[in-house]
Amino acid sequence: MLDNLKDNLRSALKKIVGASDINEDLINELCKDLQRALLSSDVNVKLVIEITKNLKERALKENPPKGLTKKDHIISILYGELSRLLGYSGESIKNIDKKRIDEKIINFHPDRQNTILMLGIQGSGKTTVVAKLARWLTKHGYRVGVIGADTWRPGALTQLKMNCSKINSIVYGEEGNKNALEIVKNGLAFFKAEAIDIIIIDTAGRHKEEQSLLEEMRSMHSIVTPDHVFLIIDGTIGQQAFNQAKIFHENAKISGIIITKLDGTAKGGGAIAASAATGAKVLFIGTGERIDDLEQFSPTSFVGRLLGMGDIKALLEMARSLEIQSDENQSKRLLSGKMTIEDFYAQMENMGKMGFRNVIENLPGLSNFVKDDHLDVLQEKMEKWRFIIQSFTKEEKKSPDSINESRRKRIARGSGVMEHDVKDLIKQYNNSKTMMKQAKGRQMQGLLRRFGLG
Numbered sequence: 128m129l130d131n132l133k134d135n136l137r138s139a140l141k142k143i144v145g146a147s148d149i150n151e152d153l154i155n156e157l158c159k160d161l162q163r164a165l166l167s168s169d170v171n172v173k174l175v176i177e178i179t180k181n182l183k184e185r186a187l188k189e190n191p192p193k194g195l196t197k198k199d200h201i202i203s204i205l206y207g208e209l210s211r212l213l214g215y216s217g218e219s220i221k222n223i224d225k226k227r228i229d230e231k232i233i234n235f236h237p238d239r240q241n242t243i244l245m246l247g248i249q250g251s252g253k254t255t256v257v258a259k260l261a262r263w264l265t266k267h268g269y270r271v272g273v274i275g276a277d278t279w280r281p282g283a284l285t286q287l288k289m290n291c292s293k294i295n296s297i298v299y300g301e302e303g304n305k306n307a308l309e310i311v312k313n314g315l316a317f318f319k320a321e322a323i324d325i326i327i328i329d330t331a332g333r334h335k336e337e338q339s340l341l342e343e344m345r346s347m348h349s350i351v352t353p354d355h356v357f358l359i360i361d362g363t364i365g366q367q368a369f370n371q372a373k374i375f376h377e378n379a380k381i382s383g384i385i386i387t388k389l390d391g392t393a394k395g396g397g398a399i400a401a402s403a404a405t406g407a408k409v410l411f412i413g414t415g416e417r418i419d420d421l422e423q424f425s426p427t428s429f430v431g432r433l434l435g436m437g438d439i440k441a442l443l444e445m446a447r448s449l450e451i452q453s454d455e456n457q458s459k460r461l462l463s464g465k466m467t468i469e470d471f472y473a474q475m476e477n478m479g480k481m482g483f484r485n486v487i488e489n490l491p492g493l494s495n496f497v498k499d500d501h502l503d504v505l506q507e508k509m510e511k512w513r514f515i516i517q518s519f520t521k522e523e524k525k526s527p528d529s530i531n532e533s534r535r536k537r538i539a540r541g542s543g544v545m546e547h548d549v550k551d552l553i554k555q556y557n558n559s560k561t562m563m564k565q566a567k568g569r570q571m572q573g574l575l576r577r578f579g580l581g
Contacts, residue, residue: 135164149197171369178208209430242326247359249332252387257329258290259421272323274314275300276307279331348379355382362388376405387413512552514542
């Protein structure tokens with residue numbers, strides 16, 4: 128997904144990271160590289176000029192906040208500007224990292240039925256997304272009903288019923304009735320008597336030049352007065368998305384965007400443009416054909432990975448959600464290089480809970496350099512080490528150097544590994560201990576704080 132944009136952005140950032148001095152010439156070069164990267168991904172030229180203008184002005188005029196270098200601040204500005212393109216206010220990495228993820232990405236009224244009007248261009252995969260959204264809402268505890276009001280595409284209602292039958296969502300539709308407004312009115316009346324929290328309305332695919340369909344959309348919006356209007360955007364359509372989204376927004380105010388077809392070679396720049404055109408946030412992305420292939424969109428994750436920085440916020444939130452605790456004494460031992468094997472084990476436990484692959488992929492700097500096959504090897508080793516340490520006696524945990532050949536054999540048998548695996552663990556423990564001693568100071572303290580330590 129968005130491989131070209133990702134590669135181009137990272138190439139641009141390497142010039143900043145590798146520069147010995149940050150000056151106006153370097154900022155101009157970064158802006159040109161950024162323009163080429165965004166234009167090649169079908170982002171509207173006006174938006175590209177706006178984002179690079181803001182980047183240049185801020186990079187040259189703003190002083191870095193306390194604790195950030197000039198290079199870090201420029202990357203933070205770029206991060207914020209790209210996030211703003213996706214419908215989120217431009218914020219620095221430092222500020223975003225301090226915030227908790229808002230699990231409630233869609234606000235519903237708890238005391239009455241809520242309606243979602245689904246709009247989209249022909250062929251955007253709207254009917255499929257309706258079922259996927261119903262599935263996502265059902266998994267989050269909502270009772271969902273669906274109205275099939277696409278009277279233009281043959282088989283739309285049949286497809287909708289088939290998809291929703293997999294998730295036990297009720298579908299209201301009227302075969303043979305070509306009056307979409309009448310179907311919606313009858314559907315809303317039908318669901319009034321049902322124990323339903325949210326009603327999703329599937330509509331016919333529109334094009335900005337089909338005036339009759341746009342008029343139908345305006346009338347439907349007036350009849351339904353929906354709580355939310357979601358626009359489905361095909362991630363492959365490029366700059367066309369800008370004008371399409373603008374027309375949709377003028378006829379029915381868009382409150383959220385769902386991007387489809389991002390599982391293949393889609394450039395996705397058009398989706399970014401669509402978001403900026405409406406001022407609505409990207410809420411979900413479709414990543415496959417299965418009913419569960421709808422993911423909640425995270426701008427921090429998306430932009431962070433584009434820039435090769437990892438999803439810092441996601442890593443921090445995983446740690447917070449697990450309420451990982453570390454006492455003050457453990458932090459002091461780690462910082463002083465007096466780490467015990469139990470401290471080593473505790474850190475492995477924490478990483479295991481968050482998912483070792485997630486930790487590596489989301490840590491800035493490491494996500495680019497650790498290959499998938501290396502991750503698999505490390506994951507396998509850590510699983511073995513966990514079992515090995517569980518086979519240690521209290522005395523052995525306090526003093527791993529006391530483990531001789533006979534003890535090593537006993538530990539290997541007890542943990543179901545080979546003797547060389549036990550040796551490998553002790554070697555890695557000693558290496559980590561040495562590294563902790565050498566890495567004392569601000570850099571190590573910052574890393575530990577990211578893991579909720581100290």
